[in-house]
Amino acid sequence: MHPPSRQDYISINFAGQGSGSYNNSKQWRRQSCWRKWKQLSRLQRSLILILLFICGIASYPAVTEQLRGLTDGDPETESNSIFPHVLPEAVKQDQPPLPEPTSQRKLSNRRGPPVLQNRLQKKENASNTVVEDKASDHKKEGEEGVISWRGPEGPKDGENKEGSPANQKVQLSIQSVANCREAVQEAFRHAWKGYKDFAWGHDELRPLSKSYSEWFGLGLTLIDSLDTMWILGLKEEFEEAKTWVAAELTFNKNVDVNLFESTIRILGGLLSTYHLTGDTLFLDKAKDIGSRLMPAFNTPSKIPYSDVNIGKGTAHPPRWTSDSTVAEVTSIQLEFRELSRLTQEPQYQAAVAEVMKQVHKLDGKLDGLVPMFINTNNGQFTHQGIYTLGARADSYYEYLLKQWIQGGKKENELLEDYLQAIEGVKNNLLQKSSPNGLTFVGELSHGQLSPKMDHLVCFLPGTLALGAHNGLPADHMDLAKQLMETCYQMYIQMETGLSPEIVHFNMHQGSTRDIEVKLADRHNLLRPETVESLFYLYRFTKDQKYREWGWKILQNFNKYTKVSSGGYTSINNVRDPDYPSPRDKMESFFLGETLKYLYLLFSDDLNLISLDQYVFNTEAHPLPIWPSN
Numbered sequence: 001m002h003p004p005s006r007q008d009y010i011s012i013n014f015a016g017q018g019s020g021s022y023n024n025s026k027q028w029r030r031q032s033c034w035r036k037w038k039q040l041s042r043l044q045r046s047l048i049l050i051l052l053f054i055c056g057i058a059s060y061p062a063v064t065e066q067l068r069g070l071t072d073g074d075p076e077t078e079s080n081s082i083f084p085h086v087l088p089e090a091v092k093q094d095q096p097p098l099p100e101p102t103s104q105r106k107l108s109n110r111r112g113p114p115v116l117q118n119r120l121q122k123k124e125n126a127s128n129t130v131v132e133d134k135a136s137d138h139k140k141e142g143e144e145g146v147i148s149w150r151g152p153e154g155p156k157d158g159e160n161k162e163g164s165p166a167n168q169k170v171q172l173s174i175q176s177v178a179n180c181r182e183a184v185q186e187a188f189r190h191a192w193k194g195y196k197d198f199a200w201g202h203d204e205l206r207p208l209s210k211s212y213s214e215w216f217g218l219g220l221t222l223i224d225s226l227d228t229m230w231i232l233g234l235k236e237e238f239e240e241a242k243t244w245v246a247a248e249l250t251f252n253k254n255v256d257v258n259l260f261e262s263t264i265r266i267l268g269g270l271l272s273t274y275h276l277t278g279d280t281l282f283l284d285k286a287k288d289i290g291s292r293l294m295p296a297f298n299t300p301s302k303i304p305y306s307d308v309n310i311g312k313g314t315a316h317p318p319r320w321t322s323d324s325t326v327a328e329v330t331s332i333q334l335e336f337r338e339l340s341r342l343t344q345e346p347q348y349q350a351a352v353a354e355v356m357k358q359v360h361k362l363d364g365k366l367d368g369l370v371p372m373f374i375n376t377n378n379g380q381f382t383h384q385g386i387y388t389l390g391a392r393a394d395s396y397y398e399y400l401l402k403q404w405i406q407g408g409k410k411e412n413e414l415l416e417d418y419l420q421a422i423e424g425v426k427n428n429l430l431q432k433s434s435p436n437g438l439t440f441v442g443e444l445s446h447g448q449l450s451p452k453m454d455h456l457v458c459f460l461p462g463t464l465a466l467g468a469h470n471g472l473p474a475d476h477m478d479l480a481k482q483l484m485e486t487c488y489q490m491y492i493q494m495e496t497g498l499s500p501e502i503v504h505f506n507m508h509q510g511s512t513r514d515i516e517v518k519l520a521d522r523h524n525l526l527r528p529e530t531v532e533s534l535f536y537l538y539r540f541t542k543d544q545k546y547r548e549w550g551w552k553i554l555q556n557f558n559k560y561t562k563v564s565s566g567g568y569t570s571i572n573n574v575r576d577p578d579y580p581s582p583r584d585k586m587e588s589f590f591l592g593e594t595l596k597y598l599y600l601l602f603s604d605d606l607n608l609i610s611l612d613q614y615v616f617n618t619e620a621h622p623l624p625i626w627p628s629n
């Protein structure tokens with residue numbers, strides 16, 4: 001504080017004089033009103049008081065709403081959606097609430113006159129642009145198709161229609177859960193319509209350009225979707241697809257396919273459809289593709305090559321390396337083991353078991369965590385020192401647990417490796433974000449932790465929960481719940497309510513937000529991992545919030561990725577609700593996995609793919625747990 005200067009003193013005196021004359025005139029007006037009031041009769045005065053009282057009550061909105069019966073509960077939940085926005089415990093306790101996506105907040109929730117509301121809205125929009133992003137960056141991509149793209153402005157499926165799930169009560173009644181299932185069926189039908197109209201028999205739909213793309217040229221989306229249609233009860237669609245498989249699907253083609261991708265999507269899809277339907281058409285096709293993939297294992301080390309020509313029977317690594325990806329060579333086991341069991345031909349199981357045996361013994365792991373590459377000549381890990389639960393390593397961990405479950409929990413090496421790896425995650429990769437303490441799994445690069453987490457890592461809560469359900473330590477379930485919260489926050493903190501491909505967490509004290517997204521990582525490919533984990537978490541805990549979260553995610557897929565002429569599209573920018581920048585591609589896993597897990601999340605019947613009878617492969621194709629002898 002500095003002492004008052006001469007200038008300060010004079011200005012205060014001057015202001016006092018001015019306000020004095022204003023007060024005099026106000027006082028005069030007050031006195032004259034009072035004289036007039038005194039001149040009125042008692043009856044006149046009472047009438048005026050009653051009128052003023054009635055006007056006062058009627059102009060108070062909350063009271064009138066109550067009188068008109070418009071609200072009957074918590075205004076927060078009533079005015080948002082059928083489900084409240086649930087925050088992690090840490091956030092609820094002593095932190096200001098994390099921001100909901102702007103698009104999901106409603107102005108009607110706000111207090112104050114419309115002008116102020118507008119200003120609040122503008123300010124919010126401005127702060128949203130603080131993200132490292134310019135909407136125009138990507139406007140050129142897919143521009144042609146945008147004409148047919150309904151985009152965020154269009155009717156919001158499942159949101160505003162009368163009687164739709166969004167209009168149901170917060171409490172999930174049996175009826176509203178049935179509506180959620182219907183909404184998933186509707187989403188599937190819409191996706192299928194696009195595929196049928198513009199991409200039938202091809203690998204992937206390009207919904208904006210109303211065309212298709214080929215990867216292997218094997219009808220990938222159709223095969224990946226078969227068991228989903230069966231599970232969703234879409235019989236007509238299933239029969240049409242089956243007719244195509246019977247008449248058109250041939251693997252006798254001079255084409256290079258990726259061993260991992262064709263195993264999890266095609267072999268896995270056919271095996272699972274065979275189990276669900278009992279139709280040997282699918283088993284025959286599974287045998288055909290399985291045997292055509294076997295040349296991949298003809299390597300000096302028996303660690304398979306990444307690519308196989310299924311027509312010529314030759315295999316090779318990618319052009320630039322003799323390495324394969326660790327996740328790819330260790331996430332084909334469920335399928336080949338099952339093929340051996342069904343055909344009574346041991347070579348499939350023997351080939352994939354050899355890979356597991358070698359990886360089990362290899363040096364170069366860190367507390368059970370594996371590097372991302374393995375050499376097909378010498379069978380050793382390469383590019384050592386980087387450890388992640390994301391791309392290139394993710395499903396190695398998933399398949400350790402799932403093979404152990406598939407085989408009746410007898411293969412101890414698999415269990416040991418899994419338990420050790422989870423300890424490795426806890427000791428080396430697990431961290432908390434700032435300011436809200438979200439638990440996340442980072443990456444380790446030569447001893448240095450990077451707070452980077454792929455959306456792919458969101459398979460982990462589900463896998464941890466599955467392990468705990470099968471008798472593994474209870475603290476795995478605690479960790480599953482914490483990570484589930486984090487994965488949900490990766491959606492709900494984005495302006496579209498959809499997760500980006502990769503996030504970075506803040507770890508510094510004083511950070512204002514937990515999650516940052518780099519420019520190159522803002523895309524969403526309609527991936528399944530978070531809804532997959534929600535399904536497991538709901539099955540094992542019966543906590544309704546997991547259904548509520550899944551419902552919200554489905555709504556956001558409908559809002560930002562649905563294409564009016566049919567299909568859904570990947571988007572480039574989850575941070576721009578006005579222009580998420582469609583990519584013009586519907587990945588096969590959206591139908592194979594994302595919609596299947598959403599449907600199962602809303603299915604009460606435990607017999608609809610019981611987790612004590614089936615184990616899902618990494619592409620969401622359920623395979624039976626082997627009966628114990």
Ligand code: DMJ
Pocket residue numbers: 395456527528529589593618619620
């Ligand atoms: C799918 O093909 C599988 O889930 C795989 O394990 C990971 N990538 C996609 C889905 O994101």
